[in-house]
Amino acid sequence: MVSMTCTTHSVHGQSKTRSAATTTTIPPFAVCSSNVNVASYLPGGANEDPDVAIAGAFITLTEDNLLQEVTQASTLDLYHQVTLLGKTEIYDVNLSPHEDIACATCHASYTGFRGASSLFNATTASQPGGTAVTNATPPQPNYLFSNRNPQTYAYAPFSGILHYNATQNSFYGGNFWDMRATGVTLANPAAEQAEGPPLNPVEMGNPDSACWVWKASKSGYASLIVSIWGAQSFAITWPSNVATVCAHPGPALATDPYPVHLSAIDRGISNSTFGHMVLSIASYEASADVSPFSSKFDAYLAGNATLSASELNGYTLFNGKAHCNQCHLSGTAVNTPNTLVAADVAPLFSDFTPNNIGLPKNLALPWYCENKPDQYGYIANPLGLNAVDYGFGGTLSSLTEDPNLLQWKQLAPFFNGMFQDPTVRNVDKRPYPTFIKEYDHNGYLKSLKEQVHFYNTSQALPRCAQGSPGEKVTCWPAPEYPETLNTTQLGNLGLTSEEEDDIVAFLQTLTDGYVTSPFSPDSRPSRLRQQ
16 A cells, blocks of 8 residues: 655646545556556546556646746846756657646656656556547556556667677667667657657647647747747748647547648758757756756765665675666776776666566556557557567567668667667665665566566576566566577576665666765865875
8 A cells, every 4th residue: 555645736737635544546557557447546536546646737837837937037048048948848748649647747856757656666567648448447547548658768868879790790779778869860869768658649639740740839948949040930821720630539540640641842941940849848858957867876876875685795796796887887897997087977777778687577567458458549558468568679669760670670689579678777766765666678577685586597498477475586477589588698687685685785876866965076086186
């Protein structure tokens, strides 16, 4: 059980008051989380989840404050204007067809830019999108869901354009779990990532990128877009039915892929403005507001903090026996004279490469039961429980914009079942101690202890069915895609339970917002001081 007092919540963008503490019971595991009445936990529902309520109120309050800042934007330099614009877009629920979901709905700052609801993290793992399924019958969920949980966008802008390293026989860069935001078009993977959720039917669900531009042209920050990106940004003749079209969730029909009917020139302007909007979001994500490198570990590298014995042992294990540093690069050279010297001053704790760690299917994902048409005729997952998530291999199989298209496509089978190594910064960031987080691409693992135990034992312990007694402790379900399983860096590490705990303690030092004493020249690492 998770109990908390919630003082305000948001219903359809309006702030309301709650007078009493609310307790949410976490339902047990069920295939497709069919025992979770999603609609009842959302704003206006009979059992509104307090975390959902807080997230809605936080988004409303933040956007209101940002719109006030926009009125004073002319006093800012260009960089801060751009990042202000990006943040304002992220918190704008009006950019969705039903005006009920923002980017920040699934990427809450106080959870490390991950899911905001402990209830949904613990059960559905993926977050509900913006479209209700009004004709659903269990086990079909009454809201659309993705097959993956929201990957943090903190530190994501530091990932390069997707490229193949022939020496390592692997790919580097891109954004998204499956690395499909290559960065080839906008020369910025994070910006291309921001293009995805607005048009994904199981997320925001806009039917056309022009809807985002049209909605932005009516927003309180339209003038800021024009000021930064030019007067042509909204010089578009909109069709008379644009409001109707943009209120209807996607996907667009195959026979009408761009339902906002624009002239060729207006379509070009709209595409350009959409690109400028997501580039602004990427700038914000790269800023210190999202990617500040302000954890206790960063302070430790700077000589402004001391790690406990447990944290220090965890750090040593992270870089050694546990092999974590081989993918989640800490940027340091261990057991050398440069042990405390960061190779990149601010280690990213990811190599941005694909990897198959052997996760089983998370059968709790509602997406596995989204195999029937919704009220609009859309079927999110026609294969149902038979669907396989091929991850980066699926991306390679479907690429259309890479100059090495033919060469890369033939490599797809070698990367099936692989997903990008995420940064482990902020993996323990949570709004209260009992808040449940979900980990990896499908949210199967629910705690750092489970995560480390999986890396330690997933190939050493017996197999068992999902939901079995002892699951995640003394046995593990089989990998979803065993053919490309990483058997050299994880799965049978021989760590003791205490060593697992020490690694968890170290991971907890990677939470941003650690407070240190004020900066002084003498606090800098010795290599940065004047000799």
